[in-house]
Amino acid sequence: MTGVSADQGCNCDTCDFEFYSGHSHHVGASNLVCTQCDARYCLPTKSAMGPDFDEMIELNVETHEPCKQRGRKKKEPAYKRVRRPLGQYVLALSTGAPQFGVRYEGVEELKCATCDSKGLIVQNFKPGDPCPRCKRGKIKCIQVTY
Numbered sequence: 385m386t387g388v389s390a391d392q393g394c395n396c397d398t399c400d401f402e403f404y405s406g407h408s409h410h411v412g413a414s415n416l417v418c419t420q421c422d423a424r425y426c427l428p429t430k431s432a433m434g435p436d437f438d439e440m441i442e443l444n445v446e447t448h449e450p451c452k453q454r455g456r457k458k459k460e461p462a463y464k465r466v467r468r469p470l471g472q473y474v475l476a477l478s479t480g481a482p483q484f485g486v487r488y489e490g491v492e493e494l495k496c497a498t499c500d501s502k503g504l505i506v507q508n509f510k511p512g513d514p515c516p517r518c519k520r521g522k523i524k525c526i527q528v529t530y
Contacts, residue, residue, distance in 0.1 A: 391528035394509045398521025405508050406528065407434045407486075411465065416443070416491070416505050422516040423498035425505060427474060427488065428467060435476035435486055443472040443505075445497055470497055 391406030401422070407414045412432035416425040426446045429435040444467040451464050474490040494505040508525075515521040 392508050393526045393528060394523050396515040396518060396521035397524055399515060399518035401515050401517040401521070401523075403509070409433050413444075413446075413467075414488075414507060415446075416494075416507050417516060418496040418499060418501060418505050419513070419516045420501040420504045421496060421499040423496055425470075425494075426467065429476075437476060437478050437486065439476045440473050441476060441488070443470045443474065443494055444468060445470060 392404070394403045394405070395401060403415065403417050405415055407429070409432050411426070411428075413426035413428040414435075416427065417423070418425070424446050426444050427435075427441045428444055429441060430439060435441060447466050447468075448463040449466050451462055472494050474488040474494070476486045477489055478486065488507065491505065491507065492503050495502045496505055509523045511523060511525045513523040515523060
């Protein structure tokens with residue numbers, strides 16, 4: 385099975401869990417999450433606009449760290465994205481349908497660096513999936529189209 389990159393907004397009906405899938409050209413990466421422990425990952429691509437077909441992309445842990453407050457200009461962000469490569473790769477392939485962008489081969493083989501689970505890192509949810517954060521709630525999804 386392969387992960388298909390479809391733009392989707394998800395949240396939990398019980399807690400404050402939110403997740404946005406698909407590729408963001410603002411950050412130059414696609415988002416992933418572990419369904420066991422809610423660890424966040426990304427697949428940063430060579431081009432901010434998205435992966436090339438047949439591009440090997442390394443899984444990264446992504447965290448947000450606070451920026452120094454001293455000397456920070458008003459319009460500068462209060463946090464910065466920090467990515468740490470994990471040595472695990474997926475392959476970007478065409479879906480054959482332009483509206484679905486790319487599919488990532490090898491997502492099911494990825495291993496979570498936080499909880500050590502294999503095969504539980506996903507790009508998308510199905511409505512009604514259990515929430516990875518609270519485990520009690522159900523995921524609601526909105527498909528984003530442009």
